[in-house]
Amino acid sequence: MRSHRQLLVAVLAAVTAAGTVTATAAADTAEHDYPVVGGVVRDNVDKAHSPLTEAGSSGRRAEAPAEDYVRGIDVARYQHDGGDIDWSQVAGSGIRFVGVKATEGDYYENPYFADDQDAARAAGMYAFAYHFGTPNDSGGVAQADYFVDRAGYTPDGRTLSPVLDMEYNPYDTANVCYDKTPAELVTWIQDFVGEVKVRTGATAMIYTAPTFWSDCTANSTAFAAHPLWIANYGVAAPTVPSAWGGWTFWQYSKSTAVPGISGDVDGNYVSGGEAALDSLAAKAAGYTAATPTRVLDTRNATGVGTTTPLGAGGVVTVDLSGRLPATATAAVLNVTGIATATTYVTVWPGGRARPNASNLNLVAGDVRSNLVTVQVGPDRKISLFNNAGNTHLLADLAGWYATDATGLHTALSPQRVLDTRSGAGTPLGAQGTLTLDLSSKVPSDATAVTINLTGVGATSGTFVSAWPTGEARPNVSSLNLGNANATPNLVTVKLGTNRSVSLFNNAGSTHLLADLAGYYSPDSGSRFIAVPPQRLVDSRSGSASWTAVGGGGNALALPMLNPVPASATGVILNVTGIAPTSDTFVSVYPRTGTTPTRPGSSNLNLVAGQTVPNLVSVATGTHTDVWLFNNAGGINLIADLAGYFTP
Numbered sequence: 001m002r003s004h005r006q007l008l009v010a011v012l013a014a015v016t017a018a019g020t021v022t023a024t025a026a027a028d029t030a031e032h033d034y035p036v037v038g039g040v041v042r043d044n045v046d047k048a049h050s051p052l053t054e055a056g057s058s059g060r061r062a063e064a065p066a067e068d069y070v071r072g073i074d075v076a077r078y079q080h081d082g083g084d085i086d087w088s089q090v091a092g093s094g095i096r097f098v099g100v101k102a103t104e105g106d107y108y109e110n111p112y113f114a115d116d117q118d119a120a121r122a123a124g125m126y127a128f129a130y131h132f133g134t135p136n137d138s139g140g141v142a143q144a145d146y147f148v149d150r151a152g153y154t155p156d157g158r159t160l161s162p163v164l165d166m167e168y169n170p171y172d173t174a175n176v177c178y179d180k181t182p183a184e185l186v187t188w189i190q191d192f193v194g195e196v197k198v199r200t201g202a203t204a205m206i207y208t209a210p211t212f213w214s215d216c217t218a219n220s221t222a223f224a225a226h227p228l229w230i231a232n233y234g235v236a237a238p239t240v241p242s243a244w245g246g247w248t249f250w251q252y253s254k255s256t257a258v259p260g261i262s263g264d265v266d267g268n269y270v271s272g273g274e275a276a277l278d279s280l281a282a283k284a285a286g287y288t289a290a291t292p293t294r295v296l297d298t299r300n301a302t303g304v305g306t307t308t309p310l311g312a313g314g315v316v317t318v319d320l321s322g323r324l325p326a327t328a329t330a331a332v333l334n335v336t337g338i339a340t341a342t343t344y345v346t347v348w349p350g351g352r353a354r355p356n357a358s359n360l361n362l363v364a365g366d367v368r369s370n371l372v373t374v375q376v377g378p379d380r381k382i383s384l385f386n387n388a389g390n391t392h393l394l395a396d397l398a399g400w401y402a403t404d405a406t407g408l409h410t411a412l413s414p415q416r417v418l419d420t421r422s423g424a425g426t427p428l429g430a431q432g433t434l435t436l437d438l439s440s441k442v443p444s445d446a447t448a449v450t451i452n453l454t455g456v457g458a459t460s461g462t463f464v465s466a467w468p469t470g471e472a473r474p475n476v477s478s479l480n481l482g483n484a485n486a487t488p489n490l491v492t493v494k495l496g497t498n499r500s501v502s503l504f505n506n507a508g509s510t511h512l513l514a515d516l517a518g519y520y521s522p523d524s525g526s527r528f529i530a531v532p533p534q535r536l537v538d539s540r541s542g543s544a545s546w547t548a549v550g551g552g553g554n555a556l557a558l559p560m561l562n563p564v565p566a567s568a569t570g571v572i573l574n575v576t577g578i579a580p581t582s583d584t585f586v587s588v589y590p591r592t593g594t595t596p597t598r599p600g601s602s603n604l605n606l607v608a609g610q611t612v613p614n615l616v617s618v619a620t621g622t623h624t625d626v627w628l629f630n631n632a633g634g635i636n637l638i639a640d641l642a643g644y645f646t647p
Helices: 004-017 020-032 051-055 087-092 113-122 140-151 182-200 210-217 273-280
Strands: 070-075 097-104 126-132 163-165 205-208 228-231 249-256 265-270 286-297 314-319 328-339 343-349 360-362 367-375 381-386 391-402 408-419 432-437 448-456 462-468 479-481 487-494 500-505 511-521 527-538 546-548 554-558 570-578 584-590 604-606 611-619 626-630 636-646
Touching: 070 249, 070 273, 087 113, 097 113, 097 140, 097 265, 113 126, 126 140, 140 182, 163 182, 182 210, 205 210, 205 249, 265 273, 286 314, 286 328, 286 408, 286 462, 286 487, 286 511, 286 527, 328 343, 328 360, 328 381, 328 487, 328 527, 343 367, 343 391, 343 527, 360 367, 360 611, 367 391, 367 479, 367 527, 367 570, 367 611, 367 636, 381 391, 391 487, 408 527, 408 584, 408 611, 448 462, 448 479, 448 500, 448 611, 462 487, 479 487, 487 604, 487 611, 500 511, 511 611, 527 554, 527 570, 570 584, 570 604, 570 626, 584 611, 604 611, 626 636
Parallel strands: 070 097, 097 126, 126 163, 163 205, 205 228, 228 249, 367 487
Antiparallel strands: 070 265, 249 265, 286 391, 314 381, 328 367, 328 391, 343 360, 343 381, 408 511, 432 500, 448 487, 448 511, 462 479, 462 500, 527 636, 546 554, 554 626, 570 611, 570 636, 584 604, 584 626
């Protein structure tokens, strides 16, 4: 039995012998002035895909599967041969997404790309750019730069992830894998998608056919985290390479008729429908700070229909559609757990698979809170999972990110703005309130701040509330203290009178520390892009490399350049400290050099053996890196990315 490659070579040779390819190439070369690279006329540049892709597919029919998928198409310059595309007609026919070929190799730019993509979005469809890779012409980084320089990428909620099109070489039947071994081709693809991530922050989708992936990458599993666009025609369901658990886009036909376009186009489906398209369209968002409002309390059925705590493996879903605008991309909540056993709590967008991440880590008897920034979909629902025991959960909404919100973020290197231990050293007593004046720390148009609030030396179990000065104190908690141990929590709070924040202590007395991490204002700053929780480091794997810090302690460099773009000004991380060998504190701050310095602030405070998480908002340093600093003893650290800020 002949291999896929032998079959493809035979198919193309037969077509060429009949004069079809040769005659068309000669005529089109004269008409379109195709580029010549390496002595080869690149006469496929105006086509959507390689002619070999169809030859390697299973079947030839352009039939649709029985399941009712949301439809899309992809186009290239070729679709303009019959005249202009009427994008309003295309949208009116039910097409919901459009891929537009932007570039090929390092020598071709589709002259219709920008107009087609803009017109498709203006007609109400999602759109995206794709690049036809030719790995034998230049490196993956060089072609990614060529692509991004011309196609760009805008996280506007209507532009889907950029795509790398990897299929058989249409220009050389004896070299269908671009003169690359599988290992070399995998490296080339990694270079391309890595550079796209650095340049745009987006995780590139990969277009391919099952036969190409098998023949040319040896069924590589290196790209399982990337969405898959699979080409497989005339079948009831596509063949998916083993690296992927399923497909995101399926190109089921290369001969689909669509109103508004003269001639056939490629037909595609999306798995997951409109919700999947929405999740693929990153949205840069501003922030709206709200007066804290309780939206979940399983003790009294707030937000749920029961007063039963969440059991082991239990999930509760909270509908925030009545509180968040339809344009919301993420919610900011202070989540509190009251635990009966050692457990962890995960918060994630409703309707999606639960990620490998945690937001709260609790032991029996704990009452602990942590700020959570969680991405939301169109339904604006969030889910909360409890791993073990019975845990009551509380959630207070502090604000939200939305595409039409005006609050822009300015990330700061942490700076201490409150320490009641200084001066007279008077703690805040029971039912006491103090005012934190930030007017000298933030500009006059600032609307909200992010502060890391720490309670130290509490004489009894208590909670601390933070809210805008001048407003009535809300029935919420920002920090929960069970004993005298130093306990931190990140707080994002709207500014009140004179750009001030009020702090209330419920019982006993406690010292309070506050470190300013950033602020929001309408006139300058960066917008936020929420991402599904992504684990960046887990030092328990043994791969962490610590650097000694002058004056004591050690620091771990956390590279951010691949998870976030080079343009990022700040990141939001959930950082967990695990079982330190001695009492210690952990600080997260921008990495501006190769040698770390001792910080003047803290994000986590731990006693020996304790496991504590805390959300961290931090400016990024050189190459968007940050330092994770541990003051004393040994410790394991976990960091999960929740999103980043970009101009």
